[in-house]
Amino acid sequence: MAAPDNIDAPPILTVEGMSVDLKVPSGMLHAVNKIDFSVRPGQTFCIVGESGCGKTMTSLALMRLLPRSAKLSATRLNFDGHDLLSLSDHAMAELRGDRLGMIFQDPMTSLNPVYTIGNQMEEVYLRHRKSGRREARERAEFMLQRVGIMSPALRLKQFPHQLSGGLRQRVMIAMTLMCEPRLVIADEPTTALDVTVQVQILQLLTKLQEEFGMAIILITHNLGIVARMADRLAVMYAGKIVETGSALDVFTQPHHPYTQGLLRCMPTHDHGAPATRLGSIPGIVPSLVGDIRGCGFANRCDYVRDACRTGDIALRELPDGAAYRCVIPPDEALARPAELATP
Amino acid sequence: MTDATVKAVPEALADGEIVAPSPREEMRRRAKSHIGLIFGGSIVTLVTLIAIFAPILAPYDPYDQDLTRRLIDPVWKTGNWANILGTDALGRDYLSRLIYGARISLMVGFGAAAIAGTVGSLIGIIGGYFGGRVDSVVVYLINVKLALPGLLIALSLVSIVGGSVGALVLILGFLTWDRYAVVTRSVAQQLRGNDFITAARAVGASQTRIILGELLPNVMNQIIVIASLEIAIVILIEAALSFLGLGVKPPEPSWGLMIAEARNFMFFKPHLIAIPGFAIFLLVIAINMAGDGLRDVTAPEGRN
């Protein structure tokens, strides 16, 4: 919804064949399984999925903040000219907080409770820019103003626990933007907040994106947020991207049975009589330990057929760079929602 | 109640699939690969079995004196197979005394831990669960206990009451409850905010039921781990007290007392000190290893 989708600009982030494998007692857990996507400057790219689909592992992998037991591999992982796979830990640390920012779900745990807001914000700036304290302080005040915090000089002297949840998330955003990153990865940035505050924070993110021109990867389970925020999106299920495309395409013409199922689960509000029953997806997410044959959604899918259980499911390309991973051809896939509406 | 209701059941039954092994299976799996736990645990078990079956295993009566057979060397020096570990200054079979000594060590250790564990855990859980004024009293009790010079009190009490095994168990039990109380109190504090406690209250469960039925199972791991470490400490204290002549009275075969009795022969019969000393060392280190192992096996991630 935010910036125009500048298809021509070269991507700022290119991910090809990225996998994250975790060693667990019972074997190898394929948390992220050969995913591809790219994000262009100024774009909002949403990764949506339910718990355990691998979206958080994806964000941690991009920041190279994976737990020690995890193994990251990719055929290509390029951010702004840097190869994230071969970058040294030191160079990666230089990149984080500077050109690559991250906003976490819980602003209480991602801010250090024993330092003032000012201290923490200035620290980020001093570390990446060779500047004096005074300049850092001015920058921190400026950023707090940009995120809509009144009397920033006063707030800088306060500690995280003195602020409300919404304010803390604003501080977190201000801190992330201190060095004007090219890409911000936001992992469920509003899940811990009240609904009205959530809308305000999302609006703030959109406004700042226009102002600073950064790209945003927004990771969330909330389809409503995705629909309103995303330029492009990827739906993840069981470690794989099962559908991708522009927000308009995916929400108005979902092709993958999982995406269709998810959308049916949402309580609608259309000023009419409310639905008497919500759609739901039976079953649970399969175990990601060991080799997965065929489609991870097959056991929960209403349209499952023999081809779903064998081999890798190929990605079906659609116009405008959209794609979905299913054995069912597009025309047949699109015919389904209507068929379900009248059982 | 339409066809939709009928559909609701199977859609959920489909996820009857069990996603993870049970906590017990997890624990068993971890225990199997923990060398310290296996090593320590098997030694403790072995000593316990020896203590239980002492009358069968001991070749002689540990109290039987035979002054004609004093200070016989063990079999690997100049001794004979009749007295494998030789005899002491009163001609009592050293192996039999060692075997019966295990009984005293374990009885004092486990007995004191049982008393301390029950008293301390109950005090701790009650303080942590109820909070407020009750907790203030509990904290006060714990602080008073921590400020007391424990060993000094043990020494003076034993010298007043006398050193029977029962008295030692009681005294040491009431001197070591504080650690149980500190740990269980903090765990209970964390747990009391959990909704399963609220749910139990909403169902009308009594406070006793909540404490014993809901809280205790969640604190049990910690209690067992502390107990294993405390048992080792108590065994050492018992040995020390007996060595000083303030613990178990002769002719009881306490390991500490055996060392004390062997003092006079330290230079020409060093094995008389070395054998019970090594027994204490082995038992204490085995209990410590088992305790560490239990802590690892029941570690927080195992509790989900």
Next chain:
Amino acid sequence: MNMQPKTQQSPATQTPAVEIANLSRSFQVGASLMSKGKTLRAVEDVNLSVKRGEVLGIVGESGSGKTTLSRMMLGLMKPSGGSIRIDGQNITTIGRSELSRKVQPVFQDPYSSLNPRKTIGQIISLPLETHGSGSREERTKAVEEMMLQVGLAPRLIHSYPSQLSGGQRQRVAIARALMIRPEILICDEPTSALDVSVQAQILNLLKDLREKFNLTYIFITHDLGILEFIADRVAVMYMGRVVESATAWNVMNAPRHPYAEALLGSVLTPDPKLGLPDLHLGRGFPDPLNPPTGCSFHPRCPKAMPQCSANAPRTTRDEHGLVECHLYPEGASK
């Protein structure tokens, strides 16, 4: 155990299942020996009435007092003022055990609401054990039947909570609540910790069980979108007060209080053609220890008038419901 659903008694339908009158609850915060501390008014002058078989949705954000309200209705917290009547009987005169047969909770977090050291069977049978009903075999049988009712495979009876998914755990929590056949279920954000697809399953289940067991729900949530699906009437809470109460349809389609309007605006439907809504809300989140003068919503209210900061609005009751706002002065609603 009587496994048959209760039949509705016609005279009982006349008395409301829950009637709350002028209910208040305040806490002393930061009190010590020297100072009295400050007073936090968590719930203030709340009036609500829930008919038997009805679903009342209570919507509000954190700190609005909805959880304090639910704890009082469960009898776990005493009101500072006012009264709660369950089936016409004052809650303070109902014994703990009797009250638990009438009101049961379902909590938000299915991870903390189940004892991790107990099996599913033990958890679900706790209410029966507490009330001493039935023999061991009868209890097991009742547990298995209830598990089927909530859509759990009976073979899960010996597993532990850590082995179940979030949705399965919430089904266990619901089964436990229903074991002693309560009339009223207080659901405190029962789906907010769950995934979208699982949320739909649980909402459907709650809807089915309500018909099957003739239950009354008090459904607490921050998500107005869910309430349209499940609730008959909706009460909107802000800083301890009910600022609007009306039928779900009215609140969803013609909200009157500006805060209800903002909450409705915050429901993000998955429509890519719509951008983010503009709520025009102020950001100054009020400090509950120092509540604003007048209407407590005025610092954030887009429609605030001079009188809003001066004096608190009166409650207006009319055929649309109840609203507490200066925009709707008493008698002027026609």
